[in-house]
Amino acid sequence: MKATIVTIGDEILIGQIIDTNSGYIAKALDKIGVQTHELLSISDDKQHILDTFESLQNKVDFVIITGGLGPTKDDITKHTFCEYFNDTLVINKEVETHVIELIESVMKRPASQMNKDQALVPSRCEILFNQVGTAPGMWMKKENTVFISLPGVPYEMKYIVENEIIPKIVKEYKRPYILHKTIMTYGQGESLVAERIEDWENNLPEFLKLAYLPAPGRVRLRLTARGTEREILEKTINEKVTSLAKIIGDIIVGFDEDETIEVVLGRLLTQKQKTIATAESCTGGKIAEVFTSVAGSSNYFRGSVVSYATDTKVSVLGVLQETIDEFSVVSSQVAKEMAIGVQKLMKSDYAIATTGNAGPSKGDADATIGTVFIALATPNDVFVEEFNFGQPREKVIDRAVNKAFEILQKEILKNL
Amino acid sequence: MKATIVTIGDEILIGQIIDTNSGYIAKALDKIGVQTHELLSISDDKQHILDTFESLQNKVDFVIITGGLGPTKDDITKHTFCEYFNDTLVINKEVETHVIELIESVMKRPASQMNKDQALVPSRCEILFNQVGTAPGMWMKKENTVFISLPGVPYEMKYIVENEIIPKIVKEYKRPYILHKTIMTYGQGESLVAERIEDWENNLPEFLKLAYLPAPGRVRLRLTARGTEREILEKTINEKVTSLAKIIGDIIVGFDEDETIEVVLGRLLTQKQKTIATAESCTGGKIAEVFTSVAGSSNYFRGSVVSYATDTKVSVLGVLQETIDEFSVVSSQVAKEMAIGVQKLMKSDYAIATTGNAGPSKGDADATIGTVFIALATPNDVFVEEFNFGQPREKVIDRAVNKAFEILQKEILKNL
Numbered sequence: 001m002k003a004t005i006v007t008i009g010d011e012i013l014i015g016q017i018i019d020t021n022s023g024y025i026a027k028a029l030d031k032i033g034v035q036t037h038e039l040l041s042i043s044d045d046k047q048h049i050l051d052t053f054e055s056l057q058n059k060v061d062f063v064i065i066t067g068g069l070g071p072t073k074d075d076i077t078k079h080t081f082c083e084y085f086n087d088t089l090v091i092n093k094e095v096e097t098h099v100i101e102l103i104e105s106v107m108k109r110p111a112s113q114m115n116k117d118q119a120l121v122p123s124r125c126e127i128l129f130n131q132v133g134t135a136p137g138m139w140m141k142k143e144n145t146v147f148i149s150l151p152g153v154p155y156e157m158k159y160i161v162e163n164e165i166i167p168k169i170v171k172e173y174k175r176p177y178i179l180h181k182t183i184m185t186y187g188q189g190e191s192l193v194a195e196r197i198e199d200w201e202n203n204l205p206e207f208l209k210l211a212y213l214p215a216p217g218r219v220r221l222r223l224t225a226r227g228t229e230r231e232i233l234e235k236t237i238n239e240k241v242t243s244l245a246k247i248i249g250d251i252i253v254g255f256d257e258d259e260t261i262e263v264v265l266g267r268l269l270t271q272k273q274k275t276i277a278t279a280e281s282c283t284g285g286k287i288a289e290v291f292t293s294v295a296g297s298s299n300y301f302r303g304s305v306v307s308y309a310t311d312t313k314v315s316v317l318g319v320l321q322e323t324i325d326e327f328s329v330v331s332s333q334v335a336k337e338m339a340i341g342v343q344k345l346m347k348s349d350y351a352i353a354t355t356g357n358a359g360p361s362k363g364d365a366d367a368t369i370g371t372v373f374i375a376l377a378t379p380n381d382v383f384v385e386e387f388n389f390g391q392p393r394e395k396v397i398d399r400a401v402n403k404a405f406e407i408l409q410k411e412i413l414k415n416l
Numbered sequence: 417m418k419a420t421i422v423t424i425g426d427e428i429l430i431g432q433i434i435d436t437n438s439g440y441i442a443k444a445l446d447k448i449g450v451q452t453h454e455l456l457s458i459s460d461d462k463q464h465i466l467d468t469f470e471s472l473q474n475k476v477d478f479v480i481i482t483g484g485l486g487p488t489k490d491d492i493t494k495h496t497f498c499e500y501f502n503d504t505l506v507i508n509k510e511v512e513t514h515v516i517e518l519i520e521s522v523m524k525r526p527a528s529q530m531n532k533d534q535a536l537v538p539s540r541c542e543i544l545f546n547q548v549g550t551a552p553g554m555w556m557k558k559e560n561t562v563f564i565s566l567p568g569v570p571y572e573m574k575y576i577v578e579n580e581i582i583p584k585i586v587k588e589y590k591r592p593y594i595l596h597k598t599i600m601t602y603g604q605g606e607s608l609v610a611e612r613i614e615d616w617e618n619n620l621p622e623f624l625k626l627a628y629l630p631a632p633g634r635v636r637l638r639l640t641a642r643g644t645e646r647e648i649l650e651k652t653i654n655e656k657v658t659s660l661a662k663i664i665g666d667i668i669v670g671f672d673e674d675e676t677i678e679v680v681l682g683r684l685l686t687q688k689q690k691t692i693a694t695a696e697s698c699t700g701g702k703i704a705e706v707f708t709s710v711a712g713s714s715n716y717f718r719g720s721v722v723s724y725a726t727d728t729k730v731s732v733l734g735v736l737q738e739t740i741d742e743f744s745v746v747s748s749q750v751a752k753e754m755a756i757g758v759q760k761l762m763k764s765d766y767a768i769a770t771t772g773n774a775g776p777s778k779g780d781a782d783a784t785i786g787t788v789f790i791a792l793a794t795p796n797d798v799f800v801e802e803f804n805f806g807q808p809r810e811k812v813i814d815r816a817v818n819k820a821f822e823i824l825q826k827e828i829l830k831n832l
Contacts, residue, residue, distance in 0.1 A: 011629050013452045014596070015443025016638070020434050022457075027431025036429045039457035041438075044627070072610040072628045073617060106806065107605065114607040132807065153630070155811050180430070189523065191530040194488040201489060211460070212488045213427050214569075222432070275725075284708050285701050288722055292700050297724070303732065304722040306704055309691075309762075312719045316761055345732055346725075390522060391548065395571050 001034045001175050003062040006052060007041040008077050009152060021066045021150075021157050028161050033175035034062065035226075044068055049080045058144045061173075064165075067152035069135040071114045078120070078138075081149050085140055087122035092136070095119040095127065099134045128164040132156055137164060177230045181237050183221040183244065184260065185251040186406055190214040193221070196248055205236060218261070218402055253409070261405045262290050268412050269300035269350075276408070277302040277346035279317055279338040281329075282356035282372060284308070286401050302346040307338070313355075317341030330355050330367035332384040335375035339384075343377040350411075351377040352404050356387075358396040372400045376407050417450045417591050419478040422468060423457040424493050425568060437482045437566075437573050444577050449591035450478065451642075460484060465496045474560045477589075480581075483568035485551035487530045494536070494554075497565050501556055503538035508552070511535040511543065515550045544580040548572055553580060593646045597653050599637040599660065601667040602677065602822055606630040609637070613663055621652060634677070634818060669825070677821045678706050684828050685716035685766075692824070693718040693762035695733055695754040697745075698772035698788060700724070702817050718762040723754070729771075733757030746771050746783035748800040751791035755800075759793040766827075767793040768820050772803075774812040788816045792823050 005022045012019050019041055026036040037060055042048050056063045068077030082089055096119035103111040118134040121127060128137030128148070133156035138149045148165060150157045169175075185193060190212050194201070201210055207227050213220040223240060225233040245252060254264045269276060278287045288304035291297055305316055310329050313319040318341040319334055327333045335355045343351035356372030370391055375384040385407065389399040421438045428435050435457055442452040453476055458464050472479045484493030498505055512535035519527040534550040537543060544553030544564070549572035554565045564581060566573045585591075601609060606628050610617070617626055623643050629636040639656060641649040661668060670680050685692060694703045704720035707713055721732055726745050729735040734757040735750055743749045751771050759767035772788030786807055791800040803819060805812040 041455035071607040191487040
């Protein structure tokens with residue numbers, strides 16, 4: 001079972017927007033054992049769309065298309081889709097009623113002709129009902145390939161994938177098993193990890209594939225097994241992970257696909273009934289953003305102060321003006337006082353603070369670009385570490401955020 | 417001049433990471449008049465890569481490939497690239513020296529053999545030097561197509577595109593002109609805007625293309641002109657934008673491609689020498705994130721309090737416990753007190769506060785899912801509006817963030 005995901009829209013080809021739809025669809029397909037062969041982004045051009053459909057015909061089982069279903073003149077997907085199947089557009093009554101109701105209730109005005117035309121669909125297509133928008137999804141089969149057209153608005157696309165497409169494929173198609181196991185490691189680079197596990201990697205069976213997904217400060221290892229015997233796949237993957245843990249157990253922080261350090265930390269904080277707050281300067285709120293991305297984080301994440309202006313470090317966090325004058329705003333002393341300040345303000349058990357110079361130009365302080373101080377206040381103590389994360393700006397911020405989580409995790413594990 | 421951008425990596429095809437590299441490259445090419453024909457993501461599979469190269473040979477002028485250049489076993493791009501050109505890998509001395517120095521200075525350890533092997537490149541390739549990482553970019557021509565291979569780490573890829581590829585194409589290739597003009601509109605939906613400008617749109621000349629880019633609460637219109645006579649393109653685009661402004665001037669907020677509402681607002685605040693702060697509950701810091709994404713925002717953005725736990729609204733922002741008890745935490749009264757509280761705390765002229773229920777489940781309050789209160793404190797007053805942004809969660813948050821900016825902009829324009 002193979003799929004190709006096609007995104008239609010010039011805005012993607014000129015880099016005006018990033019396609020996040022395809023990744024979402026690929027992940028949803030992967031979970032039910034449908035392998036994504038390629039992702040493709042093409043222009044809003046009739047011939048380009050027709051050529052693409054033709055080139056995919058009978059090459060894959062599913063072609064999932066997003067974009068170009070809006071009501072305006074530049075939205076040509078539906079007409080082109082209809083033409084590819086030699087079909088004609090007809091009004092679907094159920095969709096029309098839904099469109100009229102949705103426009104009236106949300107927009108507080110009657111539906112226009114342009115709105116109602118959203119209910120025009122190819123006469124032979126199966127409708128994939130879009131409860132949260134006006135453009136329906138469409139499912140049509142030609143020879144060995146199913147073509148599915150979806151709106152490009154992410155939450156509308158997601159609604160249809162989750163509620164219509166996935167259940168339909170699961171019900172109507174037999175699929176093989178694809179199992180993934182992700183191993184999260186921290187603190188060592190990709191090549192060092194690879195050297196440590198070289199023998200283990202060379203002895204993996206043919207149906208297991210290992211991938212390295214490096215990011216600043218962390219490497220994810222992903223084992224993928226494909227086959228028809230679920231039991232054998234599961235057993236082999238588990239054995240291989242156990243033997244891997246014997247080699248690099250010191251840097252493994254978790255195993256779940258979603259087992260990022262923030263999830264692990266969240267669980268530790270919940271178990272220990274401890275809370276955390278952050279005071280962020282150079283990381284601009286990104287540590288808080290990562291914390292709050294985890295469901296249930298309100299149990300341990302108290303809140304954050306983004307002290308963007310230098311003087312809010314004094315007025316909100318209670319950093320002493322003398323400390324800034326004497327040591328500069330990028331200093332270990334200021335980082336410590338920020339951590340203690342936000343810990344007190346948010347009444348949290350732990351608090352992390354960052355101050356640094358992420359570049360590209362020097363800010364309010366003389367510190368070298370790349371310098372970051374990370375302070376951690378614990379219930380009894382406060383300590384700080386200095387780093388130089390190099391350049392460019394985004395690498396500095398990413399590494400600072402990862403390092404902050406690493407420091408916090410080490411401290412909490414120490415006290416378990 | 418046409419390019420196809422190819423991303424290599426199974427992690428993209430299973431939806432584990434989103435490809436942002438291709439959008440960056442497409443944007444950079446568009447600026448110098450190179451049109452991106454397609455974006456393509458394929459697997460880490462030798463035959464798949466070779467087939468893809470073959471299918472693009474002489475179809476486009478440039479094939480730009482990212483990913484698969486790391487030092488580990490699953491990184492096969494370089495060997496496959498070399499095989500496609502019937503070439504052999506040789507050590508490039510300059511790259512080797514750079515790799516050794518980089519590993520020693522950043523990792524504080526000697527370079528391993530695996531690190532040094534990063535300096536192996538096809539003997540006939542032109543090196544695109546990677547100052548910020550170990551994998552060099554490679555440029556090789558076959559018949560009418562240039563193949564360029566780049567590392568997948570975003571900041572390394574960006575460094576090479578910006579410092580090597582773009583200057584080289586500009587210097588060595590003649591290109592046509594591609595001009596874009598983006599018109600930012602607020603407050604009306606895509607189909608309503610389309611109806612208002614229908615006559616204008618139907619009278620656009622052949623070489624001008626109009627695109628609608630809708631997002632909750634805002635529609636961007638993009639006019640694209642392609643041709644060889646820069647002056648004619650510019651003149652026509654400007655005339656058309658002027659006539660458009662006569663029709664929908666009431667909803668146009670800016671013209672620049674980067675002229676988002678946050679940029680417009682930042683300029684207004686800077687001109688008036690006014691500052692702003694935010695107190696966010698249901699928007700979780702996203703308003704602050706949008707503010708701080710604008711360069712120079714430290715001139716007017718004082719900071720933010722993400723009062724994630726309900727009681728931090730009381731302890732940090734000074735909301736009265738009685739107000740929460742009487743009206744619930746999702747109420748116009750609490751929103752007002754949050755805005756006044758953060759305005760005082762951050763010593764800002766304006767302050768925005770949000771409290772609401774974004775779903776998927778009900779939180780600390782009884783409010784319907786989708787309900788959001790947005791309060792704005794001005795130097796003399798505070799007011800609040802109630803909205804229902806429907807479902808799902810991400811739409812509620814996006815619309816709340818956009819609406820907050822719209823409310824602030826209206827207020828500031830009123831006092832100009």
